[in-house]
Amino acid sequence: MNLDFSQMVPYIPFILEGIWVTLKFVIVAIILGSILGTILALFKIGSIKPLRWFADAYTSIFRGTPLILQLMIIYYSIPQLTGYDISPFLSAILAFGLNSSAYISEIIRAGIQAVDKGQMEAAQALGIPYRAMMKDIILPQALKNILPALMNEFITLTKESAIVSTIGYLDLMRRAQVVGSDLFRNFEPLLFVGLIYWCLVMGLTVLGRMFERRLKQSD
């Protein structure tokens, strides 16, 4: 057994910088995915047929093809087709945001449909407009039910973010590979970033639990 973490010490700041690099695009992708996902979910439960078809087709495409393929297509095809030199950061946000919105829209749709139909009728009977009803009455109740599923999606996104290393984005994973090839030792840096990913996910889990408790105050 020949584990030697001491050689890695000079590289630690370089790897730690990767935390922010990873978090930065994960956070933006989660926000983008949540907003788009909510809109798609509203399309799916709405009564306007073309929007429903669009949302269904969208979900089918983004769930039906590999994420890494979507990432590559965005990163390589946009410069080829438009001449715009898209950065790895932007490609990553787009690929992850668009992809997770497909999953999130399904989670939210199920959450909305699980809210008692009587809630909608009560709101309608009071003359509350559709938008306000969705925003203030239906979605808050749906959110409470879907929070565990949503946290799951965010955790998956955080971990899967490692595949942006394939387009040369200097995230945690890529940094581990860089250090590995510099030292001719791969195991230690990989183990190290593995620990960091685990900590990130644990942090997210704790955050989710806290949020869940806050939403439970009405029970």
Added chain:
Amino acid sequence: MIKVEHLYKKFGSNEVLTDISTDIKKGEVVSIIGPSGSGKSTFLRCLNMLEIPTSGKVIINGQDLTGPKKDVQKIRQGIGMVFQHFHLFPHLTVLENLTYAPMKVKGESKSLAEEKARALLLRVGLAEKEKAYPSSLSGGQKQRVAIARALAMEPELMLFDEPTSALDPEMVKEVLDVMKDLAKSGMTMAVVTHEMGFAREVADRVLFLDHGILVEEGKPLEFFASPKTERARDFLEKVL
């Protein structure tokens, strides 16, 4: 105030309401009774367009709800509805349940809406519950809050869809008392109910529905003492 003309409602090929015509005058309390599956609730829900009639007219204060391009939302603001299963907003406190619609829909200020909400809670005997969440209330309390929530919009007409059917027996009275009080204050009410006592005591008129047909209507005293139709007699024998 309400005029219903030749109202039909079909779910697919199943005809739930057949050619119902009646009217309800201002200040009148009308009880709608009949066996389960007779279309009572569907009839009530057609009055505020929670169910869209297949054909026929519902005219409220001269406005045809079934006409083209009617602002149903606007008309609903003047019609309060109380449901069998309360449907309070579980993530809002009792006070917020009462103030949400007046603030959002009528644009009332928070202080005004809260002041009126507190007065209503006092009226239904739940002043001390304003900060509670619905899940901590008993069924009877929930229904009283639901009545107060509907009243907070200051409706001209109140619809009650079996308001006591989901309650434990000992809680029925507290809800009926609130409704009686409301009837005395001159509110126009349409009440789908299995409480024959309420229908007899409080209602000005009874509508008897069976298989989606308005079989008989009349003053409660006459209706309960000597129903004119065979079907009403059958029904009353079973429930009284």
